[in-house]
Each structure stands twice: as C-alpha cells, then as structure tokens.
Amino acid sequence: MKLSLIIAWLLSFPLSGHAQNVKNMKTNPTPETEIRNVIENYYFRGIYEGDTDLLRKAFYKGALFFGDVDGVPYFKTADQYIEGVGNRVSPEKSGKDFKAEILSIDIINSIATVKLNVRMYDFNYYNFITFNKIDEKWLIVNKTLTNVHP
Template identity: 50%
Template sequence: MESQQTAKIAISQVLKDYYFKGIYEGDTSLLIEVYHPGTLLFGDVKGEPYAKTLAAYLAGVAQRQSPRDSGKPFKGDILAIKVVQSIALAEVKVKMYEFNYHEFLSFHKIEGKWLIVNKMIADVKP
C-alpha cells in the first residue's frame, strides 16, 4: 500500500500537470486523464446553483476561450490534501477570469491512477 506522503505527492503532480494545466490551456485531453468518466460537478457560481456532468463541463471548457489565450490572470493553488488508503480530498483555489473558485476535489485511486470522482466549487470573494 502506498504511503500517505507518496499519495500526496502523486495527487499534487496530477493537480499541477493535468488539472491546473488543462484548465489554464483549455486542453480537455489533459482533463480527461484526471477525471473518472462518471464524475459530477456541483457548487455555486456567482451565487447560482451549479450542477454539471463531466461531459457538459468538458464541452464548456472546449468551447470557451482558455485563460491562457485570454491573457487574464490564472492561478491554481493546492491548500491541502488528505489521504485515507485509496481515497483522498484535495482542497484547491483557482483564480481565472473574474472568478475565485474554492474547490473540493474527491479522488479515488483506480487501477493505479488517482482520479477525480467528484468536484465541488464555490465562487468566493477574493
């Protein structure tokens, strides 16, 4: 069994190399690598309820101008990662466009890969 520290390092790499990079570049091929196909996304954006399937989320990413191409600030920060055996929770912040997202990403290690299985977001004041 993987140690907690090894798992945290692996999840950090997934977040940096796939999640943040995929969002910043608008690269859905990177994002597909980190999401389980059944992932659901919930939260609130600008005070409105937010609920999407992974397919709807990825379609939105593919159709919008990427943060990289917009020239607007983008920043992804890992606040915390908690691991219990094959499950984990990452708390992250993502600054993009006019949004400041506080996110909780649930991970599960499936077939040797840490995958996001649920994403919850809140658009918060900076």
C-alpha cells in the first residue's frame, strides 16, 4: 500500500514542468578547451597555412618572442613574427612535413603556460607559450622558443 501511494504521489508531478531541455542547454567551455582552440585553430593553422589573419587572432598585439635558433639569439615582436610568417613559403605550400603538438597546459586563474613541439622544414622547435585571459579571450602574450637537433 505504501508503495502505491508513493508511486501515485510521484506521478502527480508534471513531467515537463521544471525539467531542463537538453537541446537548449549551453555548456561553458573550460579554460583548457578555449586555450586548445586558440593553439590548434589559430596558432598551428596560421603557421601551417601562412595565414596571418589567423595568427593575429591568437596573439595579444604587444606579445614578445624570445629564444634561440641554432644558438643564435632570437627576438621579435608579434607584428614582426606575423609579417615573417606571411612572407615565407608556408609548410602547406612547400609540401614539407609539419607536425605540431601540445605537450602540456598549466592554468592558474587568468594565466596559462603551454609547452608545444612544432616540427617544420628542418626545425624541431620547442615553444613555451604564455597566455593571459584579456577581455574574456585567451591570448598569447609571450612566446619563447628553441630549436633542438635530434
């Protein structure tokens, strides 16, 4: 008898009343998902295709680049770097191998560091990218790099 009363009581509630409509639910992407999107869809694609518009979407205008390439010190502003990418033959058009991967992502509040490996032309670059969330967008604010010979 108790079970019948409980079932009758549960059936008295409308099924559609306060239930969430799964189709209308929006999921908020995690910071890691947002950062991966910037790296994969703007940074990696921009480098591979030589698409400077994509690269500009990834970088904070005042971003700086430091490092070394084959022992030679490297320093550029974001504008200098993007201009250089636009003036070279892209890996896509060169037909040469291009492999880029995210090795790690560390996020604390509105900052993040990302370690990347980018193999293109005859280079094996390791990049350490610093992100900052600015005006609700994750942007690259600093890049350090070095070329490692196998």
